[in-house]
Amino acid sequence: MTCENARERLDDYVDGELEASALHELELHLASCPSCREEEEVLRSLLARAAELPRTMAPGRDLWPGVAEAIREEKRSRVLGFERRRVVFAGFLAAAAALVVALGLPRPGPDPGTPPSTGSSVPALVAASPGSDLREAEADYERATKALLDTLEEQRDRIAPQTLQGVEQNLAVIDEALREVRAALHQEPGNPELTRMLAATHHKKVEVLQRVVRLSTSRL
Amino acid sequence: VEAVTLARAGRPSGGVTKATFDEARRGEERALVRRAQEGDMAAFEQLYRENERRVFAVCVRMSGGASLAEELTQDVFVRAWRKLSSFRGESAFSSWLYPIAVNTALSERRARVRRTSRVFATDDLTPFERAPEVKQAGPEAGFDLEAAMKDLPPGARAVFVLHDIEGYQHEEIGRMMGIAVGTSKAQLHRARALLRKSIER
Numbered sequence: 001m002t003c004e005n006a007r008e009r010l011d012d013y014v015d016g017e018l019e020a021s022a023l024h025e026l027e028l029h030l031a032s033c034p035s036c037r038e039e040e041e042v043l044r045s046l047l048a049r050a051a052e053l054p055r056t057m058a059p060g061r062d063l064w065p066g067v068a069e070a071i072r073e074e075k076r077s078r079v080l081g082f083e084r085r086r087v088v089f090a091g092f093l094a095a096a097a098a099l100v101v102a103l104g105l106p107r108p109g110p111d112p113g114t115p116p117s118t119g120s121s122v123p124a125l126v127a128a129s130p131g132s133d134l135r136e137a138e139a140d141y142e143r144a145t146k147a148l149l150d151t152l153e154e155q156r157d158r159i160a161p162q163t164l165q166g167v168e169q170n171l172a173v174i175d176e177a178l179r180e181v182r183a184a185l186h187q188e189p190g191n192p193e194l195t196r197m198l199a200a201t202h203h204k205k206v207e208v209l210q211r212v213v214r215l216s217t218s219r220l
Numbered sequence: 221v222e223a224v225t226l227a228r229a230g231r232p233s234g235g236v237t238k239a240t241f242d243e244a245r246r247g248e249e250r251a252l253v254r255r256a257q258e259g260d261m262a263a264f265e266q267l268y269r270e271n272e273r274r275v276f277a278v279c280v281r282m283s284g285g286a287s288l289a290e291e292l293t294q295d296v297f298v299r300a301w302r303k304l305s306s307f308r309g310e311s312a313f314s315s316w317l318y319p320i321a322v323n324t325a326l327s328e329r330r331a332r333v334r335r336t337s338r339v340f341a342t343d344d345l346t347p348f349e350r351a352p353e354v355k356q357a358g359p360e361a362g363f364d365l366e367a368a369m370k371d372l373p374p375g376a377r378a379v380f381v382l383h384d385i386e387g388y389q390h391e392e393i394g395r396m397m398g399i400a401v402g403t404s405k406a407q408l409h410r411a412r413a414l415l416r417k418s419i420e421r
Contacts, residue, residue: 011409055385057273059286059293074301
């Protein structure tokens with residue numbers, strides 16, 4: 001064994017990771033080579049020093065206040081994120097209400113209840129129903145929305161272009177609100193407040209569409 | 221406090237073993253973790269006080285500087301707070317916490333490398349090898365290992381700290397650093413060789 005080979009194996013040797021044959025070969029070399037033996041001694045001394053180093057050190061200042069503040073800040077921003085979604089939702093409700101006013105439709109009462117039927121099946125407002133219940137309710141709302149949009153498409157020629165443009169713009173606001181609430185629910189699945197927002201947003205979309213369809217058919 | 225009382229009470233008669241002490245300590249720690257998981261900041265502060273010095277030492281050695289290590293230590297505990305719900309109490313809190321410390325220090329290093337890579341190459345051996353000013357007066361006697369470690373290339377330093385000071389195995393280091401076991405061994409070899417040269421100077 002050359003000195004170069006021996007020194008390459010010294011790490012495994014001191015870590016006790018050399019296989020029996022390599023170990024025997026290296027020990028024979030060390031017995032006859034003072035220079036490699038010295039290398040081994042220096043390495044062992046280095047490892048002994050590393051093992052003696054203190055495992056703990058005191059920071060120069062109390063770091064806890066900074067940690068506590070960062071955690072408090074994080075808690076605050078979580079609450080703010082939730083508040084921001086509430087603002088978006090409120091913005092959507094205002095847009096939907098403005099649409100109803102612009103169309104000269106009667107304002108919904110304090111509790112929207114079941115909107116007037118146009119022949120489409122409209123599911124009841126779902127309160128805090130996570131998982132599959134929520135998915136089923138969303139599918140129901142989407143079916144009702146599609147039926148109403150189809151009807152609206154058939155009546156398209158009978159609606160003033162300006163009104164139609166307003167309806168489309170406001171539906172875009174509602175769809176944006178739906179995307180926001182869905183994304184938030186993806187982050188916090190099962191959050192009852194968000195679930196309620198999602199169901200209410202779908203409900204509002206169906207309600208607005210029903211009113212527009214009813215308006216267009218009554219003007220026939 | 222309860223654990224300490226138990227151990228003290230047991231000492232004269234020898235009736236309470238170290239295992240009993242550890243068990244009592246673990247029970248106390250689990251209770252603290254549970255409270256912290258429920259949002260109790262006072263409980264989390266206690267966990268912080270018990271582990272801060274060890275985490276700080278890891279951060280100092282991994283980052284090579286005390287002021288950066290202070291920031292890293294704070295970051296470690298904020299991350300630990302965020303992830304606290306994932307701690308199931310199957311191991312000691314410290315065993316769960318230290319890899320977070322190591323990873324925090326490593327990811328800061330990676331970010332720093334990205335920021336500075338346009339300016340100069342990292343893990344360059346030349347600064348270390350051309351540093352006669354750190355030469356000590358006597359050969360081994362005056363050797364300052366902490367100072368010599370600071371001059372190691374960061375990758376080699378991280379593996380040396382984790383393997384030879386913290387006692388992690390190459391497999392664990394490989395997982396934490398996202399490197400192969402062979403790379404971890406090569407970095408350790410490199411660190412030890414450079415430190416040996418430094419001792420001999």
